[in-house]
Amino acid sequence: MTNKVLDKIIKNILASRARLPHIKTPVNKCDEEGGCGVTGFMASIPIAGKHIYEPSVQMHNRGNGKGGGIAAVGLNAGDLGVPKDVLEDHYLLQVAYLDEESIPQVESTNINPMFDIYKSEKIPTIDDYSSIGLEVKPPDVWRYFVRVKPDVLEKFIRYNNFYDMDQRKAEDEFVFQNSNRLNQTYYASLGEKQAFVMSHARNVMILKVVGYAEQATQYYCLDDVRAHGWIAHQRYPTRGRLWHPGGAHPFSGMHEALVHNGDFANYHAVCEYLNQYNIYPQFLTDTETSVLLLDLYNRVFEYPLEYIIEALAPTTEYDFDCLSPEKQQVYRYIQSQHMTGSPDGPWFFIIARNDPYKDLLQLIGITDTAMLRPQVFALQEREDVQIGLVCSEKQAIDATLQSIAKEDKRFCPIADKYWNARGGSATDGGAFTFTVKDSKKGDGTKKLVTQNKFGQIVQTPENQTHFDIQADISTSFEGNQKTKELIKLFNANDLPALKQYCILKFCDLEFHDIKNLCTTIESCANRGDDKKAIAIDLLTHLNDKIFPTGNKKRSSVLQIIRESLGSIFKSSPKIKDNKNYVYAYIDRETSRDLRAPEGNEKILVVNARDFEPEGRDCDSRMTNKAYRLGWKRYICYGYKGQRFTGCGFGPGSDDVRFDVYDSSGDYIASGIDGMEIHIHGNAQDQLGQIMKNGKFVVHGDVGQTFMYGAKGGEVYILGNAAGRPLVNATGRPRVVINGTCLDYLAESFMAGDPLNGGGFIIVNGIAFDDNGKVVDLAMPYPGSNLFSLASGGAIYLRDPECKVVDEHLNGGVFAKVTNADWKLILPYLKENENLFGISIKNDLLTVDGQSLPFNKVYRKVMPIQSLALGTTKN
């Protein structure tokens, strides 16, 4: 199609929309709403709706029960009682009737005259909405499978001069405009709302309630309805009294559903921008405007996804400079055209969409340029099934996978890969898509492909297999040469040899044998407290250490290791019975038996599973009480996002130690003053806030605003930190980050003079390859605003090739690492080596196989005397 024709089509669509009735967009949104929790997944096979339940429940504390919604794309035709071709070709029009009496009227004005209806039905619901805890009765939703009547469509095309348009796209536009009119008549123009369209796409279904997201699946009986992609949203509107879910997410433009976590600062500007294109919001929330923007770029301008993302989250600063000149030119055009419509402020979108023209389904996560909202992506790939996930919190991803894996043993409860997007960046573009399309095997199966904004493929190591319970554990436990060897080492209490033996064997052995070895470790652990300690140390080491796993997926190896750890923890004597054993087990149910440690008791094993995430009945409160009773050592496992571990112990907790396993939550180690916390796995957001003193080790990545306002402590991170770590830190924090950080590392850092008792951060810029070998990252620090407006402290950056340049800085200055600097940081690198096995000599100071002196490898970033800070000489 020529540009001229395209132009004409765009003009005609916009002109056609100008004739739609609309309300004047008010200056303010109808509800102030915040953040919320978002979750979604897309799989190569259809998944039942009930699996959105666990992640939604576990993110209740990100909503307030005043709005929840779900969407499904790529539905299973049979579950809806229609043939496959009807599902794919017809529009799945769902109208929510807030007022039952409006049904005949709505049908007679906006449905019956326009559509050929294949099937219409009231979506079945459970009988009593209050039985699932809903306070407001959800609206009756009618589902119509429709096509536009040929004569109506013909008239529509003629009237609007849409002859140049693909007829099917014209039909889409008719459906869009028809819903717009329906909403205008029965919703937007009324004080007492009567009806609105929940969704009208092909093969996409949206349902929402005044309640929590999972209550939508429960109420509308969707637990067993299957779809390739599901998204859910817990809303947090600040207004308390709501009687209908019109403002809840997801929202739909045409063939998509969008959920949003955040709040636009420029809502009115975005509305005005939309108004210029004859689009007038009807539900007056910023989520609606987001999806209208998306629909404008997608269906009217027909931008490719990359350009849509650029228009929403523009590439800025140094990242823009890193783009190729061709890309810069295109992006510059996009930005100059669409900057005023670009949502400002914190936002994170999850979009599930159906592209019937390309025959694909997509799940997309896009973060704003400044990455102000939390986001985690994850991927699991095996030959026969693949699943991609994106959530506000990692624990929700784990919850989804656990839920699915329980039913379908092809899935592993641990993802193969977890990562964050870097907003508006030249590296990944701040967005990832999970696309499901035909596998081209000719058997109708589908395959999932993961790409970033630029279309680069993200994948997990090939030629590795997952653990398959049926196939791999078909034979029961058997003793053999390997287990005997293991027992021998156990008898000798030789932990280093055990570690070495297992790592070596785990690489070559089959899953069946690994399971055997782990079962052996479990049985050794039952032989007494000293053996149990060795078993826990051993399995913890295997859990933390990134070692080669041969032809096996690491996630599956971890699954076996963690199951064994869990059963060792669980087999510890219950606190009620125990007296003479070192380990005492406690969980929510037995928490009332908590008492002071007696006899040999030393370690409280806390099964956090059933504790509340915060408040009176949270595990943090319980361990706090235990501390006052004299407990010092804690092993906490079974987490599903519980928060505040280690908080509230106050100063002088030097002899306390926490070991944290599984899907731990936000704010761990915040405010700690003396204690030691080890997180065995990836961690979440807001860790180590105002941390004063102590030791904090994370065997994985950490999330946003890590160590905000921290005052001290010794901290070691195996992986990466997400956005805004160590902002406003003062005093003497000493931090080693082996990976990198997304953005704004150490903004306003004020930690004195590192050579004179102040604080510093070491960024090593390394990662582990699939074989567990240390490799350099492409960039030790890819973001901008490194050490912005800092007045004290220093960053020691491992950057042998001087890839980080002045443009990354904002107020700092590069300096040479002196002997005094090296003497200062060396002990921390040694402890880092000790904890993670990252060798100073062989890994850090060896570049391209060549051993280099420290000052050729490390660079120092120091504060400069800044006019803005009015620094005076003292």
Added chain:
Amino acid sequence: MSEIKYQLPETKEIRSRFRNTIGKYIIKRNSKCVSCGKCAEICPFGVHIKPAGHASPFRPVEHKCIGFECKLTNHYCIEHCPEDALVLKENPLLDTMGDYRWPPEMLLGHFAMAETGKAPHVNLEYNLGNSGGGFDKMRFIKPDPGLAIDISDEKIDTSIELNKTGDKRPKKTISMPCYGGGMSYGSTALSVIVGRARAAKRLNSLTCTGEGGYPPEFLPYKEHVITQVATGLFGVREETIQNCPIMEFKYAQGAKPGLGGHLLGEKVTEAVAKMRETVVGSSLFSPFPFHSVYSVEDHKKHVDWMKEINHNVLCSIKVSTPTDVDMVAVGAYYAGAHIIHIDGSYGGTGAAPEIAKKNIAMPIEYAIPKVHKFLVEEDARDKVCLIASGGIRNALDVAKAIALGADGCVIGTADLVAVECVRCGNCESGRGCARGIATTDPELGQMIDEEYVEQRLVNMYMAWRKQWCDILRGYGLKSIRELRGRSDLLVHLDYLDEDERKKYQPAPSCKMVL
């Protein structure tokens, strides 16, 4: 009526720190004086003092002189002076003092209340400023005389309850419908902030640390000290949150919304830097937002965190007043706040930038009813305490704010005026405070001591209390809580017709030299 269970502190005269006080009038004694002592003999206010054994009278204590009104009495010293040695004039200094919001007479009135614990006997307009709007245009309507009740001040309840949520956290009742706003260690001399804490203890009220750490000097008064957790998190540690009965999240200040707190380099002395664990001489800018809070569910998490650190603490959320302040307030409430503290645009000492101070936030008298009404509609009004601040200058402002819908107020500047701040506005510079108040300079800080601050504040608030009691009695109310939301008792002069307006005291208007 509930019996008042708290003990009110005693007032006690506490003199100015300065040899030469500022009065509305000046009295000059010229060389004709023969030191006869007549003036000292007749003056009932102690303007003239000639102690026994002294050859000549002291320099007149000018701020106690009631001026030309005295002509009508039989103790007008000017006329009684046998030698015509005394000259009475209006003090020209007043033209250069204060500003439209805090005119000189309001300053002098508060000096007097802080000195004596009573309403000033000099004719001063200390309830109304000259701003041409806001509280200066609002008046209480004349009460129906039939409503008045005759009970003593002691029987009138001026206390407010800060925890109304009905959660299982402790109740916190303070005896005054107001408490002290945050002033950090670093912004203000240590003796001033500790003196405020001592006064808060005696008044059964509260003061707030501001964002500068928790000096150990607060510990004896910790039940009366709010720990502020602001965006810079300076000096915030677990124990500082465990010390306090109430913690305050400062999201924004009405004086400078969109800006964090800032302390310029000159005030970051060694002691200040040590408390905040930062670099000496380097300006400290707090970020505008909490980097960990970009939305309401983050905020809830933030509040939950504080509640885990201190299992009894109450949470106050301090926000400025954007146009959607009602939504912000109700969101804060649903997230578990006990107190919503809205900070309007008039406040701020000299350190807030002029451009921000005068142009951004919504005036507090608009914000209070907006939030109050919204909370009522949400059925949440009686479950949360609404506190207003930002230019609440005097007892009448407090009463008006309460009548508009607040439960109580937070006071900042008036506390400083009580210890003789003259509102010169040089607060940001280390040695800029001529009165030794807003300074961290060790030498200037010696100008003021804790006992003085404590008693001056007790006096001022007890004088305010008398004013509140008068208002309440007039309307037949026995408790300040009954005044809340009674905006029917207020009128705004601009909305009255000419005749009606004449019934009320006009807004003061005079040209000032600024």
